[in-house]
Amino acid sequence: MNRDDALLEIDDLHTHFVGEGEPVRAVDGVSLRVARGAITGLVGESGSGKSVLSLSVLGLVPPPTGRIVSGRIRLGGRDLTSLSQKELRHVRGNRVAMIFQDPMTSLNPYLRIEEQLGEVARLHLGLSRAAARDRAVEMLDRVGIPDPAQRIRAHPHELSGGMRQRAMIAMALLCEPELLIADEPTTALDVTIQAQILELLAGLRDERGMSILLITHDLAVVSAVCENVYVMYAGRILEQGPTREVFKTPAHPYTLALLRSVPRVDRRAGVASGSHLLKSIEGLPPRLDAGPFQACRFAPRCDLVRDACTRAEPTLELREGRGRRCVAEPDELR
Amino acid sequence: MSGIEIASLVAGLLGVGATAWLSGRAARIVGALCLAALVFGLTRALLGLAGAGGLAAGLCALAVWRFPGLVLRRVAFAVPSLVLLIYATTLLMYKAPGNPFAGERAATPAVEQALRAHYGVPESATEFFAIYLRRLVMEGSLGPSIKVQGRTVEELLLPALPVSMALGLLALTLACALGIGLGVLAGLRPNSAVDHGSMALALIGISLPNFVIGAVLLIVFALGLGWLPVAGWGGYPHVVLPAVTLALPYAAYIARLARSGTLEVMQEDFIRTARAKGLSEPAVVLRHALKGALLPVVSFLGPAAAGILTGSFVVEVLFGVPGMGQWFVKGAINRDYSVVLGTAIVYFTLVTAFNLFVDLAYAWLDPRVRDAEAR
Amino acid sequence: MSAPAANGWVRLRRNRAALAGAAVLAAITGLCFVAPLLFGLDPHTTDPAARHLGPSGAHWFGTDALGRDYLSRCLVGGRTSLLVGLAATVTSVLVGVVWGAVAGYSGGRVDEVMMRFVDFFYGIPYMFLVILIMLLFSETARGEPLPVFLALGLVQWLTMARIVRGQVLTLREREFVQAAIVSGAGPVHIIVRHILPNVVNVVVVYATLTVPAVIILESFLSFLGLGVKLSWGQLVAEGVAVVNPIQSYWWLLFWPSLLLGATLLCLNFLGDGLRDALDPRTRT
Numbered sequence: 001m002n003r004d005d006a007l008l009e010i011d012d013l014h015t016h017f018v019g020e021g022e023p024v025r026a027v028d029g030v031s032l033r034v035a036r037g038a039i040t041g042l043v044g045e046s047g048s049g050k051s052v053l054s055l056s057v058l059g060l061v062p063p064p065t066g067r068i069v070s071g072r073i074r075l076g077g078r079d080l081t082s083l084s085q086k087e088l089r090h091v092r093g094n095r096v097a098m099i100f101q102d103p104m105t106s107l108n109p110y111l112r113i114e115e116q117l118g119e120v121a122r123l124h125l126g127l128s129r130a131a132a133r134d135r136a137v138e139m140l141d142r143v144g145i146p147d148p149a150q151r152i153r154a155h156p157h158e159l160s161g162g163m164r165q166r167a168m169i170a171m172a173l174l175c176e177p178e179l180l181i182a183d184e185p186t187t188a189l190d191v192t193i194q195a196q197i198l199e200l201l202a203g204l205r206d207e208r209g210m211s212i213l214l215i216t217h218d219l220a221v222v223s224a225v226c227e228n229v230y231v232m233y234a235g236r237i238l239e240q241g242p243t244r245e246v247f248k249t250p251a252h253p254y255t256l257a258l259l260r261s262v263p264r265v266d267r268r269a270g271v272a273s274g275s276h277l278l279k280s281i282e283g284l285p286p287r288l289d290a291g292p293f294q295a296c297r298f299a300p301r302c303d304l305v306r307d308a309c310t311r312a313e314p315t316l317e318l319r320e321g322r323g324r325r326c327v328a329e330p331d332e333l334r
Numbered sequence: 335m336s337g338i339e340i341a342s343l344v345a346g347l348l349g350v351g352a353t354a355w356l357s358g359r360a361a362r363i364v365g366a367l368c369l370a371a372l373v374f375g376l377t378r379a380l381l382g383l384a385g386a387g388g389l390a391a392g393l394c395a396l397a398v399w400r401f402p403g404l405v406l407r408r409v410a411f412a413v414p415s416l417v418l419l420i421y422a423t424t425l426l427m428y429k430a431p432g433n434p435f436a437g438e439r440a441a442t443p444a445v446e447q448a449l450r451a452h453y454g455v456p457e458s459a460t461e462f463f464a465i466y467l468r469r470l471v472m473e474g475s476l477g478p479s480i481k482v483q484g485r486t487v488e489e490l491l492l493p494a495l496p497v498s499m500a501l502g503l504l505a506l507t508l509a510c511a512l513g514i515g516l517g518v519l520a521g522l523r524p525n526s527a528v529d530h531g532s533m534a535l536a537l538i539g540i541s542l543p544n545f546v547i548g549a550v551l552l553i554v555f556a557l558g559l560g561w562l563p564v565a566g567w568g569g570y571p572h573v574v575l576p577a578v579t580l581a582l583p584y585a586a587y588i589a590r591l592a593r594s595g596t597l598e599v600m601q602e603d604f605i606r607t608a609r610a611k612g613l614s615e616p617a618v619v620l621r622h623a624l625k626g627a628l629l630p631v632v633s634f635l636g637p638a639a640a641g642i643l644t645g646s647f648v649v650e651v652l653f654g655v656p657g658m659g660q661w662f663v664k665g666a667i668n669r670d671y672s673v674v675l676g677t678a679i680v681y682f683t684l685v686t687a688f689n690l691f692v693d694l695a696y697a698w699l700d701p702r703v704r705d706a707e708a709r
Numbered sequence: 710m711s712a713p714a715a716n717g718w719v720r721l722r723r724n725r726a727a728l729a730g731a732a733v734l735a736a737i738t739g740l741c742f743v744a745p746l747l748f749g750l751d752p753h754t755t756d757p758a759a760r761h762l763g764p765s766g767a768h769w770f771g772t773d774a775l776g777r778d779y780l781s782r783c784l785v786g787g788r789t790s791l792l793v794g795l796a797a798t799v800t801s802v803l804v805g806v807v808w809g810a811v812a813g814y815s816g817g818r819v820d821e822v823m824m825r826f827v828d829f830f831y832g833i834p835y836m837f838l839v840i841l842i843m844l845l846f847s848e849t850a851r852g853e854p855l856p857v858f859l860a861l862g863l864v865q866w867l868t869m870a871r872i873v874r875g876q877v878l879t880l881r882e883r884e885f886v887q888a889a890i891v892s893g894a895g896p897v898h899i900i901v902r903h904i905l906p907n908v909v910n911v912v913v914v915y916a917t918l919t920v921p922a923v924i925i926l927e928s929f930l931s932f933l934g935l936g937v938k939l940s941w942g943q944l945v946a947e948g949v950a951v952v953n954p955i956q957s958y959w960w961l962l963f964w965p966s967l968l969l970g971a972t973l974l975c976l977n978f979l980g981d982g983l984r985d986a987l988d989p990r991t992r993t
Binding site for chain 2: 058060089090091092093094097098100102105106107108109110111119120123124155157168171
């Protein structure tokens with residue numbers, strides 16, 4: 001990926017949760033780029049640190065224990081990590097918007113949709129109540145909510161799951177942000193609604209050139225809409241590259257294992273050829289509060305583990321637009 | 335207790351309980367009828383038989399058609415409950431040793447019969463109940479006081495009611511303001527000096543009977559500093575000590591509730607969303623957190639009001655406030671049945687009305703409840 | 710014990726305020742029940758010559774209007790208050806738990822009817838009920854603890870019933886209960902073996918918080934002249950009654966208030982600590 005057309009650049013970010021004893025290293029040295037006008041996927045299991053990473057961008061890691069310890073986050077060249085809370089508030093909801101996993105709990109159940117959307121427009125765009133309302137209605141219409149002038153008076157519980165998520169997306173788009181961070185936007189929804197939401201997100205990219213960082217644990221979602229993918233595990237990126245290539249020829253045992261564990265209708269079990277059975281990954285992810293890692297994080301669960309893996313953590317090799325953090329040869333991964 | 339009395343009590347209890355079985359439509363009708371009966375009794379004295387009857391009938395029709403289900407269902411429950419309360423209280427008073435006419439002077443049976451006939455206090459509880467109820471509904475009157483010569487209960491209670499209500503409302507407002515203010519602050523800064531300090535104060539507030547706190551305040555502010563009057567009622571200064579005394583324990587409870595409510599709400603996902611939209615911290619708290627945080631306080635307001643009415647008995651005696659509490663206590667000790675029943679009715683009505691108001695407020699605050707109630 | 714409960718006790722042990730409260734409570738209880746016997750204290754003998762004396766070497770807490778030793782009266786009065794508190798709470802727990810469990814488990818109409826019953830009593834200010842019940846007893850019987858704690862217990866069970874019902878309702882929907890039903894267990898068996906053990910936590914918490922409420926109610930009764938003959942509430946009420954601008958008998962109000970307040974404070978600390986430790990809903 002060309003450095004020039006990256007909207008969001010995360011360089012060697014470390015976000016820890018500090019308490020008594022060893023800190024929890026939720027994000028342990030992650031570098032990531034979201035290109036302009038593209039959907040970039042960040043995939044990983046729960047506990048991999050992907051949500052913490054997304055919260056770090058907007059400085060929303062819960063205090064007092066959560067802190068960005070080191071690293072840089074740049075949005076269109078501007079360093080977000082050096083901004084004060086006041087300045088960050090101008091960015092939130094305005095230049096960078098975020099939507100969350102469960103729209104039922106992420107929307108305020110006590111306020112009408114009108115109130116929740118309107119306040120963003122009033123805050124960042126200085127619109128009057130009436131003008132903000134009109135803009136909100138317009139946006140609800142754009143995200144595909146039928147009869148938006150009526151719906152806007154509703155409370156979240158009066159809408160279906162899919163419509164709530166659309167409303168959240170509308171809320172995020174009100175100020176025409178450059179970057180949309182979507183943290184598991186489809187996880188809490190039915191499969192058919194999932195497809196609609198993904199279509200909506202793809203539409204935003206195609207028609208408005210929106211840049212999206214899409215965080216998910218679902219490989220199918222990634223392959224459906226993301227141009228690029230980062231595979232995260234235990235606070236580190238293990239593999240990155242164009243989605244199609246990574247999924248076709250994974251270059252890391254973890255990615256391969258993930259792909260193998262996804263059921264597919266059109267093949268005998270397992271995406272990667274050569275296996276007939278759904279293979280789950282044995283073992284559990286490592287603890288993040290045991291100090292810096294001296295070995296490969298995935299080694300205890302890896303089929304291709306060897307001596308070199310336990311002596312030092314592999315560095316990220318970048319080649320031809322793809323990256324991998326593994327000492328094994330790509331040919332070994334079949 | 336005679337068989338009839340026991341049977342009536344049980345029937346009454348079942349009847350009150352059975353109001354829960356009414357379907358939506360039936361509940362509306364029963365509620366409207368009860369409301370009509372209430373209105374009839376209240377306006378009978380003013381408008382006469384025909385006037386009150388017409389008004390009641392009209393209101394009944396309007397209620398069935400237009401009034402919210404919550405209100406009607408509550409009335410359908412409250413009116414039978416009130417009737418049951420009157421009956422049970424009558425029974426209790428009749429069963430208590432002694433009677434109103436066994437005064438200092440020994441009364442001959444003939445004199446006692448005459449007195450009983452005059453005041454409408456027959457030997458049997460059930461007869462008394464029938465007389466009382468009839469007089470209540472048909473004449474809208476609470477009857478003559480047995481111990482205070484020549485006065486009806488209304489005449490005795492009417493001047494006392496505004497006093498008690500003023501005291502109670504003021505205390506409730508004070509309790510809310512102080513409690514919510516401190517509680518929310520504490521919840522926003524858990525484990526800080528503000529938190530520990532206000533929660534310590536709150537604990538002390540509920541660890542002493544209110545009259546002890548009242549006595550201390552009395553000693554310091556009235557006897558010691560002389561800023562406030564010691565007792566009596568007559569102007570703004572007189573209201574301060576009793577109201578504060580009544581309010582403090584409830585302020586303490588409310589502070590604790592507000593604190594835990596705030597703590598819980600601030601953990602919710604939608605608070606994170608509000609921050610992600612760029613709202614400043616005060617805006618997040620005031621616009622998004624407050625409504626949810628105060629819901630437990632609102633549910634507590636019903637019992638709080640009932641508790642304040644209870645506590646007011648003691649506070650009124652302590653500060654010599656001429657409210658309803660002293661009438662009840664006097665009536666109970668002197669066996670003035672009509673006064674006791676009169677205060678019972680007034681208290682019950684106040685508490686029910688207040689609880690209804692609180693439930694309506696809760697529904698207004700939490701739209702999910704509103705829709706559930708509407709069904 | 711279920712796993713969350715076991716953790717709860719560990720958590721409680723770490724709560725220093727609650728432990729301190731328990732220790733002080735034990736000390737006060739010990740003092741009230743044991744010290745008078747140990748030191749031969751006498752709360753009843755009157756001595757007209759020694760009226761209204763302030764604290765001194767002979768009378769650590771001073772004397773009252775009839776010359777009785779106040780220290781003895783405070784300690785012996787404490788016995789009554791603590792006993793009444795305990796007895797009324799036990800009564801309210803017994804009635805409330807049974808009522809709430811039956812209502813919650815039966816659900817549907819039975820539940821609604823039973824809870825309407827509770828709602829009915831809730832609409833009546835409880836002092837009202839208590840006073841009326843007290844009046845059922847003759848003047849002489851009234852000074853005894855029995856009528857008082859009956860009256861108080863009969864009023865406090867309402868709250869306990871509501872809480873237990875809520876818990877039971879939630880528990881009834883849980884899988885382990887559904888499994889028991891499906892395997893043919895009868896309702897009594899299910900309630901006793903599966904539901905009640907999980908309700909115990911909540912009951913313990915609120916019982917601990919009921920005791921101070923009852924003791925305060927008893928003091929209200931004493932203030933109105935309807936309380937037990939010799940209790941903290943009675944002493945405090947007498948202390949308040951003699952407050953006047955001319956002569957200050959501060960010790961009459963001070964000592965029983967101190968003991969009463971300290972006891973209630975400890976109970977509240979303990980109750981709070983128990984609630985933080987055992988009640989799953991309050992966990993952050």
